[in-house]
Amino acid sequence: MTRFGYGIDATLARDVRRAGGAPAWFEQQLTSPGSFPDGAADAVRRWWPDLDRRASDLWQRQVQEVRGGWQVMEDYGRWLLVRRIRTRRPVLEKMTEFWEAMLHVPVSGDAHFTWRVDYGDTVRRHALGRFDELLTATTTHPAMLIFLSAATSTKRAPNENLGRELLELHTLGAGNYDEDDVKASARILTGHHVDLWESWKASYVKEDHATGKVRVKGFTHTNRKADGREVTREYLRYLAHHPLTAQHVCERLATKFVRDDPPRSLVKRLAKVYLKNDTAIVPVLRALAASKEFRSSAGDKLRDPGEDVVATYRALGVEVGRPSRNDSASNAILWQASRLGLTPHAWPRPDGTPVTDRVWASPSRALGSMDLHYSMAGGWWPSEGIRYRTPRAWVSSKKPVRFEDLVDAVSRDLLHRPASKRLVQTATIATGCKAREKIDRDHALYQWGFPRLLAAVLDSPDHLAC
Template sequence: MAKDRAELLSPSQRHLVTRFGYGVDSALARDVRRAGGAQAWFERQLTRPGAFPDRAADQVRGWWPDLDRTPADLWQRQVQEVRGGWQVMEDYGRWLLVRRIRTRRPVLEKMTEFWEGMLHVPVSGDAHFTWRVDYGDTIRRHALGRFDQMLVETTTHPAMLIFLSAATSTKRAPNENLGRELLELHTVGAGNYSEDDVKASSRILTGWHVDLWKTWAASYVEDDHWTGAVQVRGFRDRNRKPDGRRLTKDYLRYLAHHPDTAYRIAERLATKFVRDDPPTALVRRLAKVYLKNDTAIAPVLRALVASKEFRSSAGKKLRDPSEDVVATYRALGVDVGRPSQNDSGANAMLWQASGLGLSPHAWPRPDGTPVTDAVWASPSRALGSMSMHWSMAGGWWPTTDLRYRRPSAWVPAKKPIRFEDLVDDVCRDLLHRRATRAMVETASLATGCRRREKIDREHDLYRWGFPRLLAAVLDSPDHLAC
C-alpha cells in the first residue's frame, strides 16, 4: 500500500542512491534511513560494505554450479559436449543480474560492474571463459580499493592474458595485443603513447603464461621473458633478470600513477555517474584526488558525490539494458526463485537484457561496455523497454519460478481510492517518489481513467487494466532515467 510521506527519501538522497544503485525499493530506503541518511549510507558502503549483510545475494551463486568449477574442468566439459563455455557464461550473466536485484551492497556491485567494463574481458570466447568468473571475482575484491593493485591483478590474470593473446607471448615473438590495450584502454589512453611504447610494453609482459588446452594452469616462464633495456613514456628499466615479474608490477604501478591514467579514470567515472559530457574542471579535480590518495578509489567517489556537478545531474543519465532489467524487477517487487527449468525467470532475465541491446559484459570489443547514453538512446531500445515493461506489468512473461505482486497490493479491499491517489501510491511504491501532475495525466491517457474517478476492486482497472498503469509508470523518464 501507499508509503507514508515521511518514509520517502528526499530528492537529493534519492539521486545519490539511484545513481550508485539499481533502483530504490523499500529495503534500500530502510538501509539509508538506518544509516542516518544517504551520505552516511554511502560512506558505510565505501568503507564497511560488510555492515550490510548480503546473504540473499550471496546464496544465488549456488544456483549455477558451473560458476565454481575449475578452468580445467570447464574445458573438459566443453570438449566432451557436457556443457559449452557459452552456456557457462550465460550463467555468469544471470548470476550478476539476480545478484544486483538482491544485493544490499549496491555501491560495491556498481563499482565491480564499472571496472569489469573498463578492464574488459568479454564473456564470449572459446578459451578465456575458463577463467572469466575468477576474473570477475578478482575485480570485486579490488573494486573499492586501489587501482594500482587492481591493475596488477587484472593485467596478469589468466583471463586477460588469454583474451589479449599474452598467454603465449614469448621473447622470440612478443604479441602486442595486451601491451597496446593496456596503454590505450586500461591506463593512459589513445594518443598518449607511441608504437615504440607498445613494443616495449609487450616485451615487459612476456613470461606470463597459461597452459592452454591441457591443464589451464597459470605460471611464469622465465625462458619466455624478453630481457634488455625497456622504456615506456617515463618508465625505464635495464630489465636484466629473466624473472620479469617484479618488472611487470613496477611498470603497472607506474602506469596506474600516471597523470594521463588519472585523468582517463576520472573522466570515465564522471561520464558514468554525472553526465555524458562531464565538465573538464570536475574531471581535473577528481584526477588530483586520485593521485593525491595513491590511486585509492573511495576518495575519488567521495569527491564526485560531493561536487556541485553531481548534485545537479539528477535524471541526466539513461539506464543501460541490464540496469533497466534489474531496476524493473526491483520496482515491481518480483520475487525471483531458484531456476528449475530453462525458461525460469532467473534464466530469462538474460534474454530480456539481450533483447534491450546487451547482456552483462557481452560487449564484443576490447574497449568495454560504453558508459555514454547515446549507445542506448535509440527507438529500438525504447520499444524494447516498453515491451519488457508491459509483459512484466501484466506478469505474463517470464512466469516460471517467479512471484509477482497483484493489483491488491495497491487497491484497498474496502474503501475506494481516487485514481490520482492510486497513481501516487504506485509511484511511491515503484519509484519511491511522488507522482507528478504529468505522470497522473500520462496514467489517465494510458488507462482511460479520470483523475478523481473512484477505483475499487470491482472497477475494470483492477480487474483487467492494471498493467496499463504499471507500464505507464515504468515507461516514464522517472524510471528509465537515473
C-alpha cells in the same frame, strides 16, 4: 541511490533510513559494505554450480559436450543480474560492473571463458580498493592474458595486443603513446603463461621473458633479470600513478556517474584526488558524489539494458527463485537484457561496455523497454519460478481511492517518489481513467487494466533515467 545502484526497493530504502540518510548510507557503502548482510545475494551463486568449477574442468566438460563455454557464460550473466536484484551492497556491485567494463574481458570466447568467472571475482575484491592493485591483478590474470594473446607471448615473438590495450584502454588513453611504447610494453609483459588446451594452469616462464632495457613514456628499467615479474609490477604501478591515467580513469567515472560530457574542471579535480590518495578509489567516489556537478545532474543519465531489467525487477518487488526449467525467470532474465541490447559483459570489442547514453538512446531500445515493462507489469513473462505482486497490493478493499491518489501511491511504491503532474497525466492517457475517478476492486482498472498503470510508471523518465 539511483546513480550508484540498481533501483530503489523497500530493503534499500530501509537501509538508507537506518544509516541516517543517503550521504551516511553512501559513506557506509564505500568504507564498510560488509556491514550490510548480503546473504540473499550470495546464496544465488549456488544456483549455477558451473561458476565454481576449475578452468580445466570447464574445458573438459566442453570437449566432452557436457556443457559448452557459452552456456557457462550465460549462467554468469544470469548470476550477475539476479545478484544485482538481491544485493544490499549496490555501490560495490556497481563499481565491480564498472571496472569489469573498463578492464574488459568479454564473456564470449572459447578459451578465456575458462577463467572468466574468476576474473570477475578478482575485480570484485579490488573494486573499492586502489587502482594500482586492481590494474596489476587484472593485467596479469589468466583471462586477460588469454583474451589479449599474452598467455603465449614470448621473447622470440612478443605479442603486442595486451601491451597496446593496457596503454590505450586501461591507463593512458588513446593518442598518449607511440609504437615504441607498445613494443616495450609487450616485452615487459612476456613470461606470463597459461597452458592452453591442456591443464589451463597459469605460470611464469622465465625463459620466455624478454630482458634488456625498456622505456615506456617516463618509465625506464634495466630489465636484466630473467624473472620479469618485479619489472611488471613496477611498470603497472607507474602507469596507474601517471597523470594521464588519472585523467582517463576519472573521465570515465564522471561520464558514467555524472553525464556524457563531464566538465573538464570536474575531471581535473577528481584526478587530483586520485593522485593525492595513491590511486585509492573511495576518495574519488566520495569527491564525485559531493560535487555540484553530480548533484545538478540528477535524472540526466539513462539506464543501460542490464540496469533497466534489474531496476524493473526491484521496483515491482518480484521474487525470483532457483531455476528449475529452461524458461525459469532466473534464466529468462538474461534474454530480457539481450532483447534490450546487451547481456552483461558481452560487448565484443576490447573497449568494453559503453558508459555513454547515446549508445542506448534509440527507438528500438525504447520500444524494447516498454515491452519489458508491460509484460512484467502484467506478470505474463517470465511466468515460471517468479512471484509477482497483484493489484491487491495497491487497491484497498475497504474504500475507493481517487485515481490520481492511486497513481501517487504506485509511484511512491515503485519509484519512491511522489507522482508528478506529468506522470498523473500520462497514467490517465494510458488507462483511460480520469484523475478524480474512484477506483475500487470492482473497477475495470483493478480487474484487468492495472498493468497499464504500472507500465506507465515504469516507462516514465523517473524510472528509465537515474
